Amino acid sequence: MFALEAAVRGPTLLVTTDPASSLSDALGVLVGSEPAPVRGVKNLHAAGIDAAAAFARWLTPRRDLLAAIALRGTYLDEEDVARLLKLSLPGIDETIGLLEITRMSDTNDTKDPKEAAYATVVVDTAPTGHTMRLFGAPALLGRVADVLDSLQAHHRTVVSALRGAYQSDAADSLIADLDRDGDALAATLRDRRATRVSWVTLPEPMALEETSDAIAALEAGGIHVDRLIVNRMAPDPISPKPRRGKGGCAWCQARRRFEARALTPVARRFAGKEILALPEADREPRGVTALRALAKRLAPWVPPPVEPPIARRVRASLDAEPPGDGARGRILDDVAGQARWILFGGKGGVGKSTCAAAVALQIARAKRVLLLSTDPAHSLGDVFGAALDNEPRAVPGGPPTLRVREIDARAEMDDFRRRYVEAVDEAFSRIARTAGGDRTAFRELLDLAPPGIDEVIAIAGVAEAIAGAQGGSDVIVTDTAPTGHALRLLQTPDILREWTKALMALLVKYREIVGAGTLAALLVQLSKRLRGLNDILKDPAKTRFNVVTRAATLPAAESASLIEALRSLHIPIGALIVNAAGAGDCPRCRTRTAAQVRQIARLRRSALAGAYAIIEAPAEVPPPHGAAALLDWGLAWRRLYPKGR
Numbered sequence: 001m002f003a004l005e006a007a008v009r010g011p012t013l014l015v016t017t018d019p020a021s022s023l024s025d026a027l028g029v030l031v032g033s034e035p036a037p038v039r040g041v042k043n044l045h046a047a048g049i050d051a052a053a054a055f056a057r058w059l060t061p062r063r064d065l066l067a068a069i070a071l072r073g074t075y076l077d078e079e080d081v082a083r084l085l086k087l088s089l090p091g092i093d094e095t096i097g098l099l100e101i102t103r104m105s106d107t108n109d110t111k112d113p114k115e116a117a118y119a120t121v122v123v124d125t126a127p128t129g130h131t132m133r134l135f136g137a138p139a140l141l142g143r144v145a146d147v148l149d150s151l152q153a154h155h156r157t158v159v160s161a162l163r164g165a166y167q168s169d170a171a172d173s174l175i176a177d178l179d180r181d182g183d184a185l186a187a188t189l190r191d192r193r194a195t196r197v198s199w200v201t202l203p204e205p206m207a208l209e210e211t212s213d214a215i216a217a218l219e220a221g222g223i224h225v226d227r228l229i230v231n232r233m234a235p236d237p238i239s240p241k242p243r244r245g246k247g248g249c250a251w252c253q254a255r256r257r258f259e260a261r262a263l264t265p266v267a268r269r270f271a272g273k274e275i276l277a278l279p280e281a282d283r284e285p286r287g288v289t290a291l292r293a294l295a296k297r298l299a300p301w302v303p304p305p306v307e308p309p310i311a312r313r314v315r316a317s318l319d320a321e322p323p324g325d326g327a328r329g330r331i332l333d334d335v336a337g338q339a340r341w342i343l344f345g346g347k348g349g350v351g352k353s354t355c356a357a358a359v360a361l362q363i364a365r366a367k368r369v370l371l372l373s374t375d376p377a378h379s380l381g382d383v384f385g386a387a388l389d390n391e392p393r394a395v396p397g398g399p400p401t402l403r404v405r406e407i408d409a410r411a412e413m414d415d416f417r418r419r420y421v422e423a424v425d426e427a428f429s430r431i432a433r434t435a436g437g438d439r440t441a442f443r444e445l446l447d448l449a450p451p452g453i454d455e456v457i458a459i460a461g462v463a464e465a466i467a468g469a470q471g472g473s474d475v476i477v478t479d480t481a482p483t484g485h486a487l488r489l490l491q492t493p494d495i496l497r498e499w500t501k502a503l504m505a506l507l508v509k510y511r512e513i514v515g516a517g518t519l520a521a522l523l524v525q526l527s528k529r530l531r532g533l534n535d536i537l538k539d540p541a542k543t544r545f546n547v548v549t550r551a552a553t554l555p556a557a558e559s560a561s562l563i564e565a566l567r568s569l570h571i572p573i574g575a576l577i578v579n580a581a582g583a584g585d586c587p588r589c590r591t592r593t594a595a596q597v598r599q600i601a602r603l604r605r606s607a608l609a610g611a612y613a614i615i616e617a618p619a620e621v622p623p624p625h626g627a628a629a630l631l632d633w634g635l636a637w638r639r640l641y642p643k644g645r
Contacts, residue, residue, distance in 0.1 A: 001291055001292075001294060001295040001298065002122050002198070003044060003046075003120075003122040004041060004044065004288065004291060004292055004295060005295065006119070006120040006122060007041055007042065007043040007044040008043075009119065009120070010043060010118075010119030010120065011043050011045075011117075011118045011119050011120075012043055012044050012045070012118060012119065012120045012121070012122060013035055013045050013046070013047070013104060013105055013118040013120070013121045013122070014038070014044060014045070014046040014047075014122045014124070015035075015046070015047045015048070015049065015100075015101055015104060015121065015122070015123055015124070016031070016047075016048045016049065016123070016124040016125075017049050017097040017101075017123060017124070017125050017126060017130075017134060018048075018124060018125065018126040018127075018130070018484055019051065019126065019130075019483075019484030019485075019487065019488070020126075020347070020482070020483035020484035020487070020558050020561060020562070021048050021124065022347075022554040022555075022557065022558055023046065023048060023124055024048075025286065025553060025554050025557050026285075026286060026291070026554065027046065027287065027288065027291075028286055028287035028288065029046070031046045031047060031048050032047065032048065033047060033048060033049070033050035033053060033054075034047055034104075035047040035104050038288070039288075040288045040289075041288055045118075047104055049096070049097045049100050049101075051096050051097065054096040054097075054099070054100045055096050058096060058099065062174060065170055065171050065174045066148070066174070068171055069148050069151050069152050069155075069171050069174075069175070095137040095138075095140055095141050097134055097137070098134065098137050098138070098185050099181070099185075101121060101123060102185070104121075105117060105118050105121045126348075126482070126484055126485065127347075127348030127349075127377070127481070127482035127484075127485070128210055128214050128348070128376070128377035129375055129376030129377040129481050129482070129485055130376075130481070130482070130484060130485045131214075132214065132217060132218075132376060132377070133376070135189060135218060135221065135223055136221070137185065138181075138182045138183070138185040138186035138189065139182065139186070140182075141178055141179075141181055141182035141185065142178075142179055142182035142183070142186075144178055145175050145176075145178035145179035145182065146179075147444045148174075148175050148178070149175050149179075150444060151444070152171055152172065152175060155171075186222075189222075189223050190222040190223055190224075192224050192226070195223075196226050196227070197218070197223060197224065197225045197226060197227075198225070198226065198227040198228075198229055199211055199214065199215060199225050199227070199228050199229070200229045200231050201228065201229070201230055201231065202230070202231060202232055202349065203230050203232070203233050203234075203259035203262050203263055204259075204262055204623060205262050205382065205625075206353075206379055206382040206383065206623075206625075207349070208262060208263075208266070208269075209382050210377055210379065210382070211228070212269055212270075213377075214377065215228075215270070225273065226273060226274060227273060227274040227275075227276065228266075228270050228273050228274070228275045228276070229275075229276045229277075229278060229298075230263065230266070230275065230276070230277045230278065230301060231278045232278070232279075232280040233259060233277050233278065233279045233280060234252060234255040234256045234259055234279070234280065235279040235280060235282075235588070236279075237249075237252065237586075248586070249584040249585060249586035249588075249589060250314055250584060250585075251314055251316055251583055251584025251585070251586075251589055251621065252584050252586055252588070252589065254310055254314040254621040254622075255621050257307045257308075257310055258310055258621050258622050259304075260304035260305065260306075260307040261307050261309065263301075263303070263304060264303075264304070264306065266301070266303075267303055274300075275300070275301040276298055276299065276300060276301055277298075277299060277300070277301040277302075278294070278297060278298050279297055281294055281297075282588055282591055282592070283591070283595065284552050284553050284554070284595065286553060286554075310621065310622060313620055313621070313622065313629070314620065314621045315582075315618050315619070315620045315633075315636065316581070316582030316583050316584065316589075316618055316619040316620070317581065317582040317616070317618040317619075317636075317638070318581050318582050318593060318596060318597060318600070318616060318618075318640075330639055331575075331613075331615055331637050331638075331639055332359075332362060332363070334574055334575040334612075334613035334615065334639065335359055335544065335546050335574050335575050335577075335615070336359065336363060336475070336544060336574065337544060337574070338541070339475075339540075339541065339542055339543055339544045339572075339574075340466045340474070340475055340476060340542050340543075341462070341463075341466055341475075341476050341478065341536060341537075341542055341543040341544075342356075342359065342363075342475060342476070342477045342478070342543075342544055342546065342574070343477075343478045343480055343543070343544070343545045343546065344356040344359075344477070344478065344479055344480060344545075344546050344548055344577075345480040345481075345482075345483060345486040345545065345546075345547060345548070345562060346482070346483060346547050346548035346549055346555070346558070346559060346562065347482060347483055347549065347550075347554070347555045347558045347559065348482035348483075350548050350549055350550050350555050350579055350580075351548055351550075351579040351580060351617070351623075352375075352479055352480065352482075352548045353373070353375070353379035353380055353382075353383050353479045354383055354579070354623065354624060354630065355546070355548050355577055355579060355617060356371065356380075356477055356478070356479040357371065357380060357383045357384065357479075357630050358617075358624065358630045358631065358633055358634030358637075359477060359546075359634060360402060360404075360477040361398065361399070361402065361627060361630055361631045361634060362631065362634050362635070363475050363477065364398070364399045364401045364402040365399065365401075367401065367474035367475050368401045368472060368473050368474045368475070369401060369402050369403070369473060369474070369475050369476070369477060370392055370403050370404075370405065370472075370473040370475075370476045370477070371402065371403070371404045371405070371476075371477045371478075371479070372404075372405050372406075372407055372459075372462065372476060372477070372478045372479065373388075373405070373406045373407060373478075373479045374407050374409075374455060374458070374459055374478060374479070374480050374481060374486075374489060375479060375480060375481040375482070375485075376409070376455075376481060376485070377481075378406040379479070380404055380406055380479060381406060383625065383630070384396065384398070384404065384626065384627060384630075385625060385626050386404070388404055388405065388406045389405075389406060389408065390405065390406065390407060390408035390411055390412075391405060392404065392405040393405070395627060396626070396627065397626055397627035397628050398627040399627075403473070407455075407458045407459065408458070409454040409455045409457075409458040410454060412454065412457055412458040413453065413454035413457055413458070416457050416526075417446055419522060420443075420446050420519075420522060421443055421446075422518070423517070423518040423519035423521075423522050424439060424442045424443050424519055425439070425443075426517055426518050426519070427442070427517055427518070427519045428442070442506075442519075445503065449496070449499060452488050452489060452492040452496075453492070453496055455489050455492070456489065456492045456493055456496055456530070456533070457526075459478075459489075459533065460493075460526075460529040460530060460532075460533050461529070462476055462478070462533075463529065463532045463533035463535075463536045463537075464529055464532055466536055466542060483558055483561070483562050486562075487562070487565050490537065490566075490569055490571060491569065493530045493533045493534045493537070494534060496530055497527055497530040497531060497534070500523055500526050500527045500530065501527060503523055504520070504523050504524070504527065507519065507520050507523070537569075537571050538569070538570045538571060538572070539572075540572035543571065543572055544572055544573070544574035545566055545571050545572065545573055545574060546573075546574045546575050546576075546577055547559050547562055547563055547566075547573065547575075547576050547577070548577045548579055549576060549577070549578055549579065549603075550578065550579055550580055550581075551578050551581055551595070551596035551597075551599040551600050551603075552595075552596075552599060553599065556599055556602070556603060559576065559603075560606060563576070563606070563612075573612045574612065574613075575612055575613040575614065575615050576603060576607060576612060576613070576614050576615070577615045577617055577637075578596075578600060578603065578614060578615065578616050578617065578640070579617045580617065580618075580619040581596060581600075581616045581617065581618055581619060582596070582616075582618050582619050583596075583619065600614065600616075600640060604640070604641045607641050608641075613639060613641060613642065614639075614640045614641040615637050615638065615639055615640065616637065616638045616639075616640050617633070617634075617636075617637050618633070618636055618637075618638075620633060
């Protein structure tokens with residue numbers, strides 16, 4: 001909507017950094033990796049970041065210089081360097097995302113680079129966790145420059161000793177360019193005249209808590225959030241007053257009261273920011289015409305009147321028939337079966353965390369369960385109303401057989417980095433001082449590991465516990481990050497194992513110089529853990545991945561892409577959970593319900609080919625929160641496909 005508005009004023013680029021973007025579906029046109037005109041909108045171009053292609057484009061002209069930096073004054077040879085460069089550079093997808101936006105925004109027509117720059121660039125980012133990494137990308141680029149500079153320092157010392165002076169060369173210029181690019185990107189993000197950040201949230205306590213945490217983190221880093229947009233608010237009633245003898249739609253009334261209470265502290269919590277409200281559309285907005293119509297409904301948020309608490313929970317459904325005990329058992333068979341690792345994933349905002357918590361509670365009635373969050377923007381604490389951290393903890397009202405943990409990937413990575421550096425220092429302790437450059441090289445190779453290493457190392461222990469039936473849990477349920485981030489996590493073990501094998505090959509090649517010892521043992525252990533993680537993820541007897549979606553076009557399309565990606569990775573799929581299904585009985589609600597039924601019919605056709613179940617999780621106001629409400633809600637799920645009670 002904002003890109004359409006900006007295009008009225010001048011040339012505009014709309015670009016998405018979300019690896020699981022819905023931009024093509026929203027615009028109703030195919031969005032490629034290079035800016036192209038959006039049909040029906042003057043002055044608007046759109047593009048999606050292809051991180052792999054962008055990295056190749058960035059690396060090609062710099063490969064020789066990067067190799068030269070690593071080769072100078074160390075024992076690494078060209079084969080070693082080429083192998084490592086092919087596999088690594090940290091945070092590359094987020095960093096390249098920002099560099100690509102800069103490249104694309106230089107011209108408004110890729111066929112004619114002489115034309116003027118875009119007047120405005122509108123960026124659609126990924127969900128919270130991925131977006132926080134995006135805003136941290138300039139610092140990562142600076143870190144790469146620091147690592148390369150320390151490798152180059154040995155060369156400078158040697159040249160100065162031999163020639164009496166050192167003159168900067170192309171390698172030094174590359175390092176300076178990287179450092180300068182990082183500083184320039186950081187300055188642009190912090191410049192309130194150049195960059196305006198708008199944060200989109202939902203009128204629900206969980207979403208508002210995540211929003212508050214994210215905005216606080218950004219502003220602590222000097223990035224100001226100017227505008228808050230509260231999306232998908234319950235619209236005003238069609239009729240201001242219910243007809244005589246009618247109490248109005250109980251569902252809509254409950255939604256408005258719940259949202260009013262959730263939004264009461266917004267003005268205080270987000271003081272000084274422009275706050276806008278966007279009501280939920282009667283029909284899903286797709287295409288330029290629908291988006292323009294929706295944009296007209298965006299208005300300044302008006303604090304609602306104080307509302308009393310909702311007296312009772314209101315539950316909607318697409319099917320009025322209550323599920324029987326047999327149906328409940330069949331749902332757990334679909335979702336979990338006898339697997340020990342049950343994962344949940346899907347588009348941001350569809351309710352992954354809530355579904356994962358509800359299933360964990362059901363399984364915990366008979367087994368010991370560890371519920372984990374690998375999402376950098378953790379929500380399990382909000383779901384249970386409890387303070388959670390990196391240690392498994394009981395939750396209020398939960399069974400003694402359930403423990404919940406929000407994984408701190410950074411802490412796990414810091415611990416691994418400490419052990420790695422100690423092992424490198426031990427390996428080089430027997431070498432003369434002249435090998436200091438090699439010690440530095442080996443130390444800092446860890447900082448050039450493939451992106452996502454922190455999260456993979458954090459969950460590698462989970463796979464080890466499953467393989468060895470250790471850890472005090474019979475079943476591990478995992479709430480993953482939204483689609484794009486989750487897929488990177490699932491794809492990283494293979495890449496990281498190749499990188500680990502490359503380091504091990506270096507040790508084998510230079511064992512007479514550095515020996516083996518603790519460093520070799522550490523890398524062997526990591527390689528075994530990664531292999532175990534990969535094997536378990538692909539074992540249908542041990543793992544099931546459940547995709548959570550909503551009965552709407554954009555989340556359903558993303559779910560289809562996720563399912564296709566899971567199949568290509570050979571990760572077994574349990575069920576497709578259609579969350580928040582149903583609505584009330586007013587004309588507007590009936591229109592929405594009919595659209596959901598049509599969408600589920602399309603999902604069913606895909607499920608028929610994929611041989612997985614479709615499960616309906618009913619919509620509730622308020623959404624289930626706390627152990628008792630989550631368990632009760634989970635027992636109300638229905639099996640829509642295959643049929644059978």
